[in-house]
Amino acid sequence: MLQRRIDDHAPPSRESMREAQDIFYKHLKRVGLKHTDQRDTILRTFLETRDHLSTDELFRLVRKKDAKIGFTTVYRTLKLLAECGLASAVPFPDGMARYEHQFNRRNHHHMVCTECDASVEFFSPEVNKLEEEIGRKYHFDATRHNFQIYGICEDCRKRTRRPI
Amino acid sequence: MLQRRIDDHAPPSRESMREAQDIFYKHLKRVGLKHTDQRDTILRTFLETRDHLSTDELFRLVRKKDAKIGFTTVYRTLKLLAECGLASAVPFPDGMARYEHQFNRRNHHHMVCTECDASVEFFSPEVNKLEEEIGRKYHFDATRHNFQIYGICEDCRKRTRRPI
């Protein structure tokens, strides 16, 4: 699924990769699970992209590195990554479960174009403040939120000659 | 799915029901579709509740009024209602498609308890303002948004003796 960026990014450095693996393997140890090559490969592949990947899309990327890794293992690993905070589900309107990595990454939200399905990330500390305020106001122990804006992206607007 | 309210509400009056039917049938006429008893019954049933209903849940309610109406018709009618703005999908984390009616209803958002799955509606004009501002800032023609807060509801917090 197309994704447009408004910020730069470099692939993760060797050491930040280590750092993330550390988080993952500490989590595995904590819940009594084991370290495997498959999990390593899947984590590395996942961190190398900033896309919003479906399980199948990640599976296809993983398969390029190790064709013997099965879909089921990718599916299960993605769940583990979400458990320890390295991944989080992004609810896009295509209905499929999609994940993005949350390692060394600036907190952001998404605008989704209803015309071309592209998503654009944006940054808004105000949204985070709102979560807090509303939680306090309604006696709700808020831990996270989800905010997405739907509409027509700049490109689609230009394409259809319909200025804002 | 449990839903707690912080505002009062009465069942729709006879005349507001008419008003909604009018919107629906104008829409049907516009797109060349026909008026049927089934569609009437489904719309009435849908407007009588403020819950966030899955297709199957609405189907069960509809069935009480007319046992001959099929699931497929409910499914299709819900789509039509969404088309003309009388219904809108609410993306709750249980993964199922859920709809709430949007007729004569105050604009609101949802807090969802990750412990008991209950949802609480809240009101925040600030969120609407944010949609506008962000759209303007990023040259995105924003038409709608989705904002949900996840956390632990008051009841669950009391139950587990873990004050905020």
Next chain:
DNA sequence: AATGAAAATGAAAATCATTTTCATTTAGGG
């Protein structure tokens, strides 16, 4: 290094919400 119990793997099957198909019935303009 060898052992063995617990966990991991991956192919295949199961699940289940959603969507489509299709034979039959119905709405509604003329």
Next chain:
DNA sequence: CCCTAAATGAAAATGATTTTCATTTTCATT
């Protein structure tokens, strides 16, 4: 009333997700 396009609903298809299970692997302990 007639005719045609649309509606209906049962059944089947779809497709993402999840489970099952036989086999393999990890790793703490000898």
